[in-house]
Amino acid sequence: MPTAIELHNVSWRRGEQTILQGIDWVVEQGQHWAVLGLNGSGKTSILNMINGYMWPTSGEISVLGRRFGTVDLRELRKSIGWVSSSLQEKIRPNEQALDIVISGRHASIGLYAEIESEDRCKAQRLMEDLGCAHLLGRAYQTCSQGEKQKLLIARALMASPKLLILDEASNGLDFISREALLQSIDRLAARSDAPTLLLVTHHTEEISAVFSHSLLIRRGEIFARGRSEDVLTEEKLSEFFEMPVAVERQGGRAWLSVR
Numbered sequence: 413m414p415t416a417i418e419l420h421n422v423s424w425r426r427g428e429q430t431i432l433q434g435i436d437w438v439v440e441q442g443q444h445w446a447v448l449g450l451n452g453s454g455k456t457s458i459l460n461m462i463n464g465y466m467w468p469t470s471g472e473i474s475v476l477g478r479r480f481g482t483v484d485l486r487e488l489r490k491s492i493g494w495v496s497s498s499l500q501e502k503i504r505p506n507e508q509a510l511d512i513v514i515s516g517r518h519a520s521i522g523l524y525a526e527i528e529s530e531d532r533c534k535a536q537r538l539m540e541d542l543g544c545a546h547l548l549g550r551a552y553q554t555c556s557q558g559e560k561q562k563l564l565i566a567r568a569l570m571a572s573p574k575l576l577i578l579d580e581a582s583n584g585l586d587f588i589s590r591e592a593l594l595q596s597i598d599r600l601a602a603r604s605d606a607p608t609l610l611l612v613t614h615h616t617e618e619i620s621a622v623f624s625h626s627l628l629i630r631r632g633e634i635f636a637r638g639r640s641e642d643v644l645t646e647e648k649l650s651e652f653f654e655m656p657v658a659v660e661r662q663g664g665r666a667w668l669s670v671r
């Protein structure tokens with residue numbers, strides 16, 4: 413089975429500034445990873461490289477077993493779902509929830525292809541799985557932030573991606589909505605046909621047990637990577653944040669506080 417992601421000695425420089433330095437990271441298919449790093453640490457830059465929107469200054473990248481430089485990126489992107497807040501802004505406010513989900517089938521914003529009933533059934537099933545089937549005929553602008561996120565995840569799943577990136581998916585959610593979204597993500601991860609998941613987050617407590625591995629990025633370099641229980645420890649995180657933190661484990665999640 414090809415690896416989901418391979419970055420070998422990837423660096424990215426812009427003029428005098430080194431934004432990524434010597435990134436080595438391998439994600440096997442079927443693993444789910446959390447990616448943690450302070451603002452400006454380089455997370456989005458790595459995601460842009462994985463999606464082929466940016467090219468490293470040096471190093472090699474393979475995604476889903478295809479080595480960059482020899483692959484049609486537009487084709488490859490059909491196998492990658494990326495749910496981010498910037499996607500939210502691209503959705504037309506009066507578009508209906510079901511249509512938004514179906515539009516993910518062709519990785520387009522808006523409906524350009526004829527809707528097949530198969531697509532409609534799949535979209536409905538995904539909405540049920542994510543607990544947002546009640547929104548079917550609702551206009552996007554009338555949905556809450558949490559509901560919008562679920563719709564966008566369902567939309568990304570329409571194309572049956574092999575890799576799904578959830579980029580700060582819980583931004584702006586209240587406590588209850590965030591828990592509901594995290595539960596939906598857990599259910600998704602537990603499915604036998606689940607894509608490889610990357611959860612980009614600022615909050616360790618969002619990293620549930622399904623995210624078996626974690627990557628910590630600091631100032632454009634990998635600070636730590638490996639099994640989440642080995643990486644999300646008091647000692648490592650205190651060193652990572654350069655601040656003494658306490659970690660309390662509850663339900664397989666690491667809750668942080670400043671010591």
Ligand SMILES: Nc1ncnc2c1ncn2[C@@H]1O[C@H](COP(=O)(O)OP(=O)(O)OP(=O)(O)O)[C@@H](O)[C@H]1O
Pocket residue numbers: 426431449450451452453454455456457458
């Ligand atoms: N196109 C660019 N040109 C110059 N600098 C850039 C460019 N893109 C990103 N950077 C810089 O690279 C660094 C890493 O940015 P990046 O967006 O990858 O961080 P991030 O970890 O995603 O941050 P955040 O959590 O705030 O979203 C930042 O200092 C940013 O200003």
